[in-house]
Amino acid sequence: MFDLKTLFYTSFCITSVMCLLNFLTWRANKNIPGTLLYVFYPILVLAALTGFFTHSQHGHFNQIGLAIGYNLLFAASVVQALALYRFFEFNQFSLRIFLYLTVLLSLLISWSLFFSESLPLRILIYDLQRVFEGLFLSYLFIQVALKRYPNASIIYLLHFSLLITVFTIRSLWLRDLESSAIIKNNWFSIAILFIGIVTPMFYATGIAVLCNERRSEHLKKLTEKAQKDAELRGLFLSTMSHEIRTPLNGILGSAQLIMHQTRDSQNKRYCEAIINSAESLNVLVDNVLNFATVDQSSDTLNEEDVELKPYLESICLLSNPVAEQKRIEFKFNFNLPEKSCYYCDQQRLRQVLHNLLNNAIKFTDKGEVSIEVELIRSTALEHTLKFSVHDSGPGIEEEEIEYLTEPYFQNSTGKSKGGTGLGLAITSRILAKLGSQLEIKSELGKGSIFSFTLTLGLGELSLVEQRHHSSHYLTGLSILLVEDLPLNQKIAIELMATDEHKVKLANDGQSAIELMQRYQFDVILLDMNLPDFTGQEVIKRLKLVEHKNQRTPILAFTASVSADEIEEYLKLGIKNVVAKPIKQAKLRKALADSQKAPVPLHTLNLNAILYDTSAAQALESTFDDNELSAIYNEFVLSARSKLNRCEELIEADPEQCIKILHRQASTALQLGFNLYGMELKKLERRLLDNKLSINLEHAIELWQQSLAQYLKHVRSTL
Numbered sequence: 038m039f040d041l042k043t044l045f046y047t048s049f050c051i052t053s054v055m056c057l058l059n060f061l062t063w064r065a066n067k068n069i070p071g072t073l074l075y076v077f078y079p080i081l082v083l084a085a086l087t088g089f090f091t092h093s094q095h096g097h098f099n100q101i102g103l104a105i106g107y108n109l110l111f112a113a114s115v116v117q118a119l120a121l122y123r124f125f126e127f128n129q130f131s132l133r134i135f136l137y138l139t140v141l142l143s144l145l146i147s148w149s150l151f152f153s154e155s156l157p158l159r160i161l162i163y164d165l166q167r168v169f170e171g172l173f174l175s176y177l178f179i180q181v182a183l184k185r186y187p188n189a190s191i192i193y194l195l196h197f198s199l200l201i202t203v204f205t206i207r208s209l210w211l212r213d214l215e216s217s218a219i220i221k222n223n224w225f226s227i228a229i230l231f232i233g234i235v236t237p238m239f240y241a242t243g244i245a246v247l248c249n250e251r252r253s254e255h256l257k258k259l260t261e262k263a264q265k266d267a268e269l270r271g272l273f274l275s276t277m278s279h280e281i282r283t284p285l286n287g288i289l290g291s292a293q294l295i296m297h298q299t300r301d302s303q304n305k306r307y308c309e310a311i312i313n314s315a316e317s318l319n320v321l322v323d324n325v326l327n328f329a330t331v332d333q334s335s336d337t338l339n340e341e342d343v344e345l346k347p348y349l350e351s352i353c354l355l356s357n358p359v360a361e362q363k364r365i366e367f368k369f370n371f372n373l374p375e376k377s378c379y380y381c382d383q384q385r386l387r388q389v390l391h392n393l394l395n396n397a398i399k400f401t402d403k404g405e406v407s408i409e410v411e412l413i414r415s416t417a418l419e420h421t422l423k424f425s426v427h428d429s430g431p432g433i434e435e436e437e438i439e440y441l442t443e444p445y446f447q448n449s450t451g452k453s454k455g456g457t458g459l460g461l462a463i464t465s466r467i468l469a470k471l472g473s474q475l476e477i478k479s480e481l482g483k484g485s486i487f488s489f490t491l492t493l494g495l496g497e498l499s500l501v502e503q504r505h506h507s508s509h510y511l512t513g514l515s516i517l518l519v520e521d522l523p524l525n526q527k528i529a530i531e532l533m534a535t536d537e538h539k540v541k542l543a544n545d546g547q548s549a550i551e552l553m554q555r556y557q558f559d560v561i562l563l564d565m566n567l568p569d570f571t572g573q574e575v576i577k578r579l580k581l582v583e584h585k586n587q588r589t590p591i592l593a594f595t596a597s598v599s600a601d602e603i604e605e606y607l608k609l610g611i612k613n614v615v616a617k618p619i620k621q622a623k624l625r626k627a628l629a630d631s632q633k634a635p636v637p638l639h640t641l642n643l644n645a646i647l648y649d650t651s652a653a654q655a656l657e658s659t660f661d662d663n664e665l666s667a668i669y670n671e672f673v674l675s676a677r678s679k680l681n682r683c684e685e686l687i688e689a690d691p692e693q694c695i696k697i698l699h700r701q702a703s704t705a706l707q708l709g710f711n712l713y714g715m716e717l718k719k720l721e722r723r724l725l726d727n728k729l730s731i732n733l734e735h736a737i738e739l740w741q742q743s744l745a746q747y748l749k750h751v752r753s754t755l
Contacts, residue, residue, distance in 0.1 A: 041226055045090045048233020055079040055237040066248040071124030075244050078116050079237060085109035086233050100150045111143045114170050125181045135173040142166045156216040164208040171200040189247040196239035281322050288315045290528030340380045342496030346371050352387055356394040360406055365398060368407035378496035385467050392464045393487050397428035404429025418495055425488040432481035442475060510625035511632060512537045514559040519549040520594060521568050532621050546570030553584040560631045562615060565595040576609050590631040608692060645712060648746040652709025672704055676740055684733055695724045713743045
């Protein structure tokens with residue numbers, strides 16, 4: 038037999054703990070309906086248990102106290118139901134039925150206490166109420182909560198099943214027994230076990246899990262809403278970028294044309310003022326848009342191998358003229374081997390360095406600005422590099438340094454120089470995506486140092502080749518301009534006419550396709566937002582028709598120049614992007630770059646052998662033994678897996694397959710795997726000619742033979 042006294046003491050402890058847990062659950066979830074009401078459930082149960090315990094210990098305790106105890110339990114049951122209905126925001130007629138039945142049974146049990154001495158009847162009435170509670174709340178959870186709150190529903194439904202089963206059996210078991218036998222029976226004491234121990238444990242756990250799942254559901258909704266808002270914001274910013282930059286293009290272009298054509302010095306000063314103001318506005322628009330979109334961009338790094346020195350020199354070329362204009366000395370200190378090649382996200386690194394250099398030049402009125410790159414740590418396959426931008430500006434107060442990367446923060450010097458206060462905030466966020474952080478050191482009156490470190494993988498040798506740059510712009514090209522806005526047409530044609538280019542104009546995509554079918558052009562400037570097609574659709578349609586410009590480079594002529602959009606353009610085969618508003622220098626450079634092409638393979642004097650030992654000898658002057666060994670090991674270990682990847686992509690993604698083949702072929706030839714590299718070049722050319730039925734078996738066989746020859750050479754040198 039259960040010891041009633043022990044059961045009561047245990048029940049007091051468990052119910053008191055439930056009071057505390059429910060209170061804490063409410064404190065943590067005050068905004069969730071029903072949680073406050075749930076706090077009163079264990080309080081009512083505790084009061085009822087106190088009444089029953091007093092009655093069990095003192096037989097003279099009158100029937101009024103016992104009636105209060107039963108009615109407190111019924112009230113706790115009602116509070117429980119109301120709390121759950123409020124939590125689920127569920128208001129159906131079933132709740133009223135449950136309330137009416139509970140009130141009816143409460144009246145019946147009070148009647149049985151005062152007008153009938155039948156203990157079995159009293160037990161039957163109480164057990165009926167518990168069974169009804171289990172049935173109605175089971176219906177509630179199955180109807181409303183099972184899909185939304187599966188874990189909490191399991192806890193509650195398990196308890197309701199026990200409740201219904203135990204109190205049904207209890208009622209049937211005790212109905213034919215005498216009162217004296219009932220009190221001694223374990224099934225009589227089991228009611229206290231459930232009231233004070235089992236039910237509080239289930240309910241305290243259940244409401245906590247319910248609140249947790251409610252918060253998770255709310256967080257999921259907020260996340261989905263945030264994603265939708267981000268998509269809408271991205272669409273808005275993309276549109277605004279195009280719409281704002283288009284009139285800026287008109288202002289800048291028209292002012293440039295007037296300044297070039299007028300001889301009046303006063304008019305030239307006015308034009309310079311217009312150009313400077315428009316460029317300032319353009320910088321402001323760029324900063325706001327960059328800050329708004331930097332968190333939207335993908336967290337995936339678009340890493341490509343790049344020869345670092347020419348890459349950094351191209352960034353310095355943009356800043357050097359501004360420094361010269363302010364009569365500031367500009368220095369570039371590259372403390373690495375000349376042909377260092379690394380994998381990095383070129384777009385993001387360019388933006389970081391561009392922001393830091395612009396800031397340094399902006400705040401320096403005399404002295405010098407320099408950018409420095411140095412090696413901090415090195416392993417066989419990775420280098421940790423430190424990039425530093427030094428200036429001899431006024432310096433920064435020590436207490437202001439920690440706030441410099443906050444959006445829109447400007448110190449006293451920054452306010453006098455103008456700007457948005459977003460440059461360093463953008464830089465800091467981009468560096469976070471690159472796995473780094475901005476370090477700032479400054480001394481008043483002496484200048485500042487902005488630095489960061491990046492760990493970059495050593496790049497393949499495909500890009501370690503001599504690059505030639507021309508300072509002269511091209512003239513006399515045959516150009517197709519695809520643009521629908523008259524203002525943009527006029528400015529672009531005028532700017533290109535000054536360089537004696539022959540321009541044909543197409544107002545829409547269909548006209549452009551027809552002109553390409555009739556004429557051969559040196560370069561095509563394609564607006565990506567046309568009345569009939571997008572620029573992407575024009576390129577896709579060109580692949581389906583015969584025309585005379587299969588090898589003609591296409592330049593995207595657009596104001597939509599986010600990182601994702603540029604990546605999409607390049608994937609389509611667009612060679613470069615001419616961003617609006619148009620600037621003559623940038624247009625000239627883009628046109629000149631479009632006519633540059635890699636040296637054809639057949640002009641190289643390659644020996645038709647499996648492995649050319651002279652290739653490694655030629656590289657020894659650039660790399661030490663460890664570096665050279667790491668490069669060969671990386672290529673050898675990854676070659677077969679990349680061939681397998683190509684096999685998977687031939688039909689699914691031929692463009693990606695072409696890219697892999699191109700990189701592998703160039704690297705193979707550079708490392709001396711001549712026959713293998715030439716075979717990959719042939720496969721690349723077949724894919725470029727849209728011949729998808731290529732077979733990699735011969736390439737795999739050549740690689741196995743080349744690898745055997747290479748390993749034989751390695752063993753012979755040991």
